[in-house]
Amino acid sequence: MPASRWRSSVGGLLAAFVFVAFGGGGASAAPATPFPAKHGINVAGPYVRTVNFPYPQAGGQVSDYLTFAKAPAAYSPAELKAMGFDFVRFAVNPVPLLENPQPIRAKLLSETEAGFEPYLSHGIRVIYDLHFWTSHPLYTNQTVTSGSPGVFAAYKALVSDVATRLAKYPTGQVALELLNEPNNTVCSAPRWLQLQGELVRAVRQVAPKLPILVTGCNDLLDATAAINASNTDLRDPNLMFTFHYYDAVLFTEQGQKVGNYAYLRDIPYPVNTGSEQSARDQTNAAIDTARLPFTASISVKLWAAKQIHWYFHNNWGRAYIDKRLDFMAQWARNNGISPSRLIIGEFAAVNEFPTDTPAHLRGRLAWDNDVKAAAEARGMAWAFWNLPPTRTPIFR
DSSP: OOGGGOOOOOOOOHHHHHHHHHSSOOOSOOOOOSSOOOEEEEEOSTTTSEEEOSSOOGGGOOEEEOHHHHSOOSSOHHHHHHHTOOEEEEEEOSHHHHHSOTTHHHHHHHHHHHHHHHHHHTTOEEEEEEOOOSOOSSOOHHHHHTTOHHHHHHHHHHHHHHHHHHTTSOTTTEEEEOOSSOOTTTOOHHHHHHHHHHHHHHHHHHOTTOOEEEOOGGGOHHHHTTOOTTTSOTTOTTEEEEEEEOOSHHHHTTTOSSGGGGGOOOOOSSGGGSOHHHHHHHHHHHHHHHTOOHHHHHHHHHHHHHHHHHHHHTTOSHHHHHHHHHHHHHHHHHTTOOGGGEEEEEEOOOOOGGGOOHHHHHHHHHHHHHHHHHHHHTTOEEEESOOOSSSSOTTO
16 A cells, blocks of 8 residues: 555454454365465554665665564564464565665565564464555656666566565465555556566566465456456466455545545445435535635535445445455456455555544444455455554554
């Protein structure tokens, strides 16, 4: 997830969530997968957040990671294991690895290994997720996904370096995610899938059996469904397929401080727990409170009214989630892929202060549980976004 879309952890009522998430009732036995894990959580903080030095340090070092020494995790690996998590999606910002010279890169790679190895020692598998976070004048998600020659060559060399490191771990303990949310403002499906294929081939030269997560533009469900035998070597049994799930964003993004979603209020989940009129009234009140210029205020209100009506008209609830994940399960079957090789790499509903009400908490919990249940019923794995930075309940 890009930094501009940082989401605080959501859900609530830990005990109830754990009962629903990890208690029996998953899918029946599925074919073997190269990464046998089901219940994950994103660890996004110490190794996506970086420290920039005002001038190069000894050896030419220009940046470093916060690391757990500077930003400790709120919960230990042992605690996460006890809660029922069996894998973490461990986000690593590639910028320090790209902009620092050797042997600084080697030192930083060792830092990232030191960060995830405690999870392995507690029986928690690890997805090493290359995850751009902050802006950089040269190395960005956009320059990689546009195929900028110098940048892409450097990125492919980095992916190869990371894969070489990860190949030493027992097969299935660690997986490599090539790029978080390849930017859909610059990548078309054919172009990104071509570049992704180059990255896969680079990994296979140094790590023939390392599980690799591949995806479509921006990790969108429909973009991942554009993967097929014409653009990806589906014969590779150690490929995993990932997408992110935030539908419907009108609910999951309401209150998020980005664009018009900042003004949305009282969007319920499922729709039968609220009313269209209340959602419109409270949203309009939030727009009025923002004191936007007259024309901007009218424009946002018209947009909101249209979106809210669409949301209620489509009767958003568990049935829609089932429909979307059925689509992905069918895509997998059509391509000879076990659904157990599909991972929802991120899912969550935003928890912002203006929308943090008891009713919205109940809706978030219901949405979380519906996504998890729908994924598990189809044999898919999921990773919740994300581990909180403080010792508050994870699912709040």
